[in-house]
Amino acid sequence: MSEPHPPRRGDVATVAAAAEVLAGRSRRRGLFQLLPFLGPAFVASVAYIDPGNFATNIQGGSEFGYRLVWVVVASNLIAMLVQALSAKLGVATGRNLAEVCREEFPRPVVWGLWVLMEIVAMATDLAEFLGAAIGFNLLFGLPLMPAAVLTGVCTLVILALEQHGFRPVEAVITTLVGVIAGCYLVETVLDRPSWGAVAGAIVHPSLGGPEAVLLAVGILGATVMPHVIFLHSSLTQRRVATANVEQAKRLVRFELADVVIAMTIAGLVNAAMLIMAASTFWVHGLTKVASIEDAHKTLAPLLGPASSAVFAVSLLASGLSSSTVGTMAGQVVMQGFLRRQISVWLRRLVTMAPAIAVISAGWDPTRTLVMSQVVLSFGLPFALVPLALFTKRRDLMGPLVNRPLVSLAAAAVTAFIIALNFYLIVQTLRGG
DSSP states (O other): OOOOOOOOGGGHHHHHHHHHHHHTOOOOOGGGGGGGGOSHHHHHHGGGGSHHHHHHHHHHHHHHTTTTHHHHHHHHHHHHHHHHHHHHHHHHHSSOHHHHHHHHSOHHHHHHHHHHHHHHHHHHHHHHHHHHHHHHHHHHOOOHHHHHHHHHHHHHHHHHGGGGOHHHHHHHHHHHHHHHHHHHHHHHHHHOOOHHHHHHHHHSOOOOSHHHHHHHHHHHHHHSOHHHHHHHHHHHTTSSOOOSHHHHHHHHHHHHHHHHHHHHHHHHHHHHHHHHHHHHTGGGTOTTOOSHHHHHHHHHHHHOHHHHHHHHHHHHHHHHHHHHHHHHHHHHHHHHHHSOOOOHHHHHHHHHHHHHHHHHHTOOHHHHHHHHHHHHHHHTHHHHHHHHHHHTOHHHHGGGOOOHHHHHHHHHHHHHHHHHHHHHHHHHHTTO
16 A cells, blocks of 8 residues: 655644544544545646636637536536546555656657646646736736736745645645635626526537537636646645555545545536626627636626626636646656656746746737647647556556446546547638
């Protein structure tokens, strides 16, 4: 069974409490037993409510109304499966997905995957970094360039908490997730959506042509994100010690509960973004509200000034938290594939570069966000295929190997995503 990392100061109490629960010696009862295990999925869930989701969901809701809500729901169910498998891989093997790839694949494949995942990490950070900068701009009126610098400073401060352990970072990220969820709860109260239309869109899924397919792939890319598939396995590997098979199985059940709770919150927030755009813009015939800035300006006259401020706060919380998590994922990818690691400060500076370039060039930030999500969607199969292959192998997973039905679901999800991306390529080549 897995051996833990020596706990750091901020983690001692959590690790001890988790060990007591797994050994059956804890005095905690009911849901309180779950508390020491909550965290990794909340960190991963930030990627599912990042600024890329704002861009794709606003565009999807304003242009197609409630029609694409089912895409958000389906993407979230896929995300639950994928993140649960990633967490289980970390518990079962004591290694993260990138490390297992390095040990199981030929050298050229490992290098290819590393390059691809670095590109994905940069596309991810581009969206998240831009989102935080736009948040500062909307909330305080800062020009984008100073806002970008302030974003870099804030994320470095959060990342500095890592030296005290995983728990302080998890606490900050979870708080920011709570802020985002609270903001969208307020927005949902203000915009009064048609719940009948929302339910109809979920029960009768449909698309509306090539542009809707592009947005659907963007929503999928913004919801199920490759970099956190690698990160989640890292967050659970050797996080808590297990002494035997029964404890390992129990730990996986706690990690699954963590995934279900965190991804449910992320899914509700995701759906609320699209529903807000549909019920506020689309129902008023404002089908061309495609940018975050336009959404911010248009919310105030329709729902009152508070709605714009709440929207900006949620975007800022989303950008800061997801950009921090994106940097953490980049470190895991490099360490896992190459056994090398650069300073988190240097990685932060390097991954800021594309966002700074976009701001300097004057490109449309929201369009850039949407396209970055499409890039992420194309990178997904290269994370999903290894994950599905490894978690079905008994020689790697031992008693925690997937059941046949779970392996079948993982294969079906991977095939579906590859088919969707292939369709998008064909439509693009045809000029759709």
